[in-house]
Amino acid sequence: MRSATVIGTGAIGTSVALALTRNGVAVHLQDVNSTAARTAEAMGAGSLQTPQEPVDLAVLAVPPAHIATELARVQRSGLAHAYTDVASVKAGPHRDLHSESADAASYVGGHPLAGTERSGPLAGRADLFEGRPWVLTPSAHTEEAVLNRALELVALCAATPVIMDATSHDRAVALTSHAPHLVSSLMAARLGHAPEASIRVSGQGLRDVTRIAAGNPALWQDVLHANAEAVAEILDAYAADLGLVIGALRALASADPVARKRAADDVERLLEQGCEGRARIEHKPGTSLADLAAVTVTIPDQPNSLARVFAAVGEIGVNIEDVRIEHSPGQGQGLVELLVRRTAAPELSRLLGAGGWSASH
Incomplete structure (x- = not known):
């Protein structure tokens, strides 16, 4: 070309x-x-x-x-x-x-x-x-x-x-991209009139779930309009699951111990299915979350802290497959979660600790 x-x-x-x-x-x-x-x-x-x-x-x-x-x-x-x-x-x-x-x-x-x-x-x-x-x-x-x-x-x-083929593509991205964006937007929309005290105690989980809600609304309006039917099918199934979970959560307050046990089992089953589904997402060819383990390192809120962690891992000779960072403005320190091969995690945690880092596996 x-x-x-x-x-x-x-x-x-x-x-x-x-x-x-x-x-x-x-x-x-x-x-x-x-x-x-x-x-x-x-x-x-x-x-x-x-x-x-x-x-x-x-x-x-x-x-x-x-x-x-x-x-x-x-x-x-x-x-x-x-x-x-x-x-x-x-x-x-x-x-x-x-x-x-x-x-x-x-x-x-x-x-x-x-x-x-x-x-x-x-x-x-x-x-x-x-x-x-x-x-x-x-x-x-x-x-x-x-x-x-x-x-x-x-x-x-x-x-x-x-x-x-075009139809299979649209069904796939409805599941993996378009419906998740709407779900993220729905969650973020709940924050618009939330009390300031609630926002102050929000954690990294909320940031992760709502990150993509910051996408351009006009662009996403075009996307959802073009793939509306496929997205609606995914959300129909999502709504059905959500209804079951709501019922189970309300049943947890029931006076009937049998109903409480059944509801607890239903909630646990959903959480397990979530873990199974998440593990199917490949981070690169041949690597899934099931192959990885997290090493969590506490880092000070200072210039070059993250670079020094990466340099230390590089000197040890371990490849970082993915990174998650948990830090809020105003905090004196943050956490960086290094996803590495499961077999390498214990030794990496030990060597980082020996190098003066606060690391856990």
């Missing part, structure tokens, strides 16, 4: 452009928001100059509802030899191609499963997609050369390609 045009310079579009530019691809930028486009250009993501000949690939980084219309427009102008997108919903755009008279042969749907709760070009990062899945949804009409060009895009962004 020698040339590309990225249409849309939000966080994802700018990240794609930065990754391609880093790999020597001549990137042209387009956006109806001229300020965003100029910002992305200033970041080194590409040029605002119009290409003089068709580029190798055009990447549509626009909302799902606009994919088919935008695709038809740029195809009529002869912008590129091949086209893809990065929208998080795929079945709708595929269906809309015919009504917009878009050419399905030169297009393959795409969705990189990486992002940030921040929006705009300043949230863009060249390394955003490294090691992350990137779904491609070719139709029966997609030409092989177009699919290969999209696969090259994925490789240049250091992502992992996954081939799926």
